[in-house]
Amino acid sequence: MARTVSAPRKTAMTIVAWLVGALIFFPVFWTVLTSFKTELEAISTPPALIDFAWTTENYRVVNTRSNYPLHAMNSVVIALGSTLLGLLIAIPAAWAFAFSPGRRTKDVLLWMLSTKMLPAVGVLVPIYLIFRDYGLLDTRTGLVIVLTMINLPIIVWMLYTYFREIPGDILEAARMDGASLPKEVIYVLLPMAVPGIASTMLLNIILAWNEAFWTLNLTAARAAPLTAFIAAYSSPEGLFWAKLSAASTMAIAPILIMGWFSQKQLVRGLTFGAVK
Amino acid sequence: MATAQTRAAARLMAAPAVLLLLAWMVIPLGMTLYFSTLRYNLLMPGMEVFVGFENYEFFVTDPAFWIAFQNTLVMVGSILVITVGGGILLALLLDQPIWGQGVVRLMVIAPFFVMPVVSALVWKNLLMHPVNGLFAWLARSAGFTPIDWLSQVPLLSIIMIVSWQWLPFATLILLTALQSLDREQQEAAEMDGAGPGSRFWYLTLPHLSRAITVVILIQTIFLLSVFAEILVTTGGGPGNATTTITYLVYVQALLQFDVGGASAGGVIAIILANIVAIFLIRSIGRNLDR
Structure with missing residues (x-):
């Protein structure tokens, strides 16, 4: 039997769950994001979120020079x-x-x-x-x-x-x-x-x-x-x-x-x- | 007779696995026990002398052992509290009807699949670095002085990293157990006027008790052997602040080449792990009878 839940409650729960999920997932997301930055952008503060020059250079270097x-x-x-x-x-x-x-x-x-x-x-x-x-x-x-x-x-x-x-x-x-x-x-x-x-x-x-x-x-x-x-x-x-x-x-x-x-x-x- | 034949065949089929495991257990264990009674350093080959319990005496009276013992207890205990407590909350949250439950679930369990070396290095550099790390930036933005996590609160930092890795495991198992909870019973209790608090305390928690026990026991086994996270972040330091028993034995064996002392430490680690193992095996064995 499906439980019936009020829409506001479901919305609130959804927001909380997504926030918590995003928080736990964040280090993984951050690692992936950093892998597309230049070394300089990777250590810059404040950290660049989206507005950086996306590059796949790191992948190339890791694959070829190591x-x-x-x-x-x-x-x-x-x-x-x-x-x-x-x-x-x-x-x-x-x-x-x-x-x-x-x-x-x-x-x-x-x-x-x-x-x-x-x-x-x-x-x-x-x-x-x-x-x-x-x-x-x-x-x-x-x-x-x-x-x-x-x-x-x-x-x-x-x-x-x-x-x-x-x-x-x-x-x-x-x-x-x-x-x-x-x-x-x-x-x-x-x-x-x-x-x-x-x-x-x-x-x-x-x-x-x-x-x-x-x-x-x-x-x-x-x-x-x-x-x-x-x-x-x-x-x-x-x-x-x-x-x-x-x-x-x-x-x-x-x-x-x-x-x-x-x-x-x-x-x-x-x-x-x-x-x- | 067919049955006798089958039984003989069955024994034959099980033999390789059983014999290999037996050898894998008995030979190294016997050697560890034997080495633990020798004065034996790899830097001085051919100088092995029988010394009885001297290695144990040295290992146990070394102040580093008691620090390591205490660190191990604090680390394992704190991580258990964090992951089981957080796991229950997360499992309850994920069990609610929400939009996109599958995606949230994927995000929550992800840390468990990240190799320990990677999670430790990512936390150490990208997040906890005192100058360029994200935490330092957050602290500065909020007007605080950033702290150097791994040198000021090293054990807490390790606890945070390892808890992050194991929280998904606890959550996943508790969620699985939660989903087998009898909904009608819950609804009946609700109709009878039981509030969410008492429903959780009298229905949900007792239902979860078995899963919680399993989580605690299995995590303890793995947490007692935490190694890579310490090796790549603090190397057991500063001083002995993050040295656990596992790490202490590693240092003694592969950095100081003290085979005798490391073996004695290994035997002590085995004894500690076995105390936990007995309980785990009992609770799983009980399950086999059902």
């Missing part, structure tokens, strides 16, 4: 690689947990979740030393491994909550018809599970793209993704606000768009199905 393309590529490889590898390992496990639960399934699932609670800093030293000894420091492979492992519990959990909603009868029927286990998975389960898998993928790309503990601590120059590239702007000699803004805008735009499409999945994924 290693931006390399680091963007690193981010893509690391985020996609760790997500795909994670899905490969997690799909069979989530399938097993959802459709053939045993006595200990619940405990195993909760234990997996508990590994996510392990603070990264608690295992920083050993991971760093293992990586040093095996030549994995500052390599994409190393980061793909770390990000796969830290996001694996979330991937398993998200897939599990989606798979659990698929009716088990359909699988029974397929089994009766003599479908083997691999066939059951490929022809019956996967088509029904694709939306859940896609959502899981989206959320994990976002998480991996923005991850900033391991990416900062395990990379130097070659494998550094955008997080590390942009962190370099924090040094005093890197104080170019317009270029920082251009690099930031490019780094956050794809994820912001993905994030906007995955709001609902975000809630489910990050609360491990506790809030839907």
Whole structure:
């Protein structure tokens, strides 16, 4: 039943909500705006709002005179690689947990979740030393491994909550018809599970793209993704606000768009199905 | 038997994920525990000696530890209060019938998707810079003396930045919970003469309690590990003003190369996080039974 609300009240609420929304969004808007200014306008006070000479020079400079393309590529490889590898390992496990639960399934699932609670800093030293000894420091492979492992519990959990909603009868029927286990998975389960898998993928790309503990601590120059590239702007000699803004805008735009499409999945994924 | 076969297959399918995670957890954890009992500095290789609990003693008696501990508590506590309080208000606001609700929602959740490094640097420079920042200009326009946020009120500045990042998360989850609220119950209460205040207190808030618990627990886990925001803004300073336990361990490990001390700090961080984790796992585990 739709609630009936007086028009003045709705107008007032709309104004308040838009003001609050704009206020929260403002830093993002300001970053994008600054990316189109010259360096001089970027630091000028009073700040220029619209009346400045709009320029795309910063984007050109960041793309051509820095290693931006390399680091963007690193981010893509690391985020996609760790997500795909994670899905490969997690799909069979989530399938097993959802459709053939045993006595200990619940405990195993909760234990997996508990590994996510392990603070990264608690295992920083050993991971760093293992990586040093095996030549994995500052390599994409190393980061793909770390990000796969830290996001694996979330991937398993998200897939599990989606798979659990698929009716088990359909699988029974397929089994009766003599479908083997691999066939059951490929022809019956996967088509029904694709939306859940896609959502899981989206959320994990976002998480991996923005991850900033391991990416900062395990990379130097070659494998550094955008997080590390942009962190370099924090040094005093890197104080170019317009270029920082251009690099930031490019780094956050794809994820912001993905994030906007995955709001609902975000809630489910990050609360491990506790809030839907 | 088909079922025995299925069960064996199921176990086989779950094995890679379970074994990998087990290895990922047990090996580094074992190493951290082992290193924490050694005098071990990367600058002096081959000089490792077993020292028992000496590293723990040093770590815990270091005044920096207690400052870091206090900073961590203040930071996590304040951010929780701000995001949960603000999140409830925002969720209630977004749940109202308004024009363009979808757009407002997109604006409100945007900060969550901005990578921590970017949000920290944007706040540090574009907004909080004492001379050219927007806040400084606003302060001057209003006739105040601008303050240097990150050196005068460093911890508050970090709290502001991180709260901005996590407010969307709290809002989104509380809004999702709010939307599953029984409208008819609300209307019945309204007809019976319950005002907005008592409807919120007796109906809405109890309904949200589970979601609030989940928000608090999950945020605590992530907030205990806040790192990039501190690294690119204050570097833990001035002095130790914004050093948290996570940051302290990082400094000890990768800047001072003190493997033993950092490992002891890591174990302490794990213990603190686990106290929170136990509660979180319990409340999610309860949900599995439904």
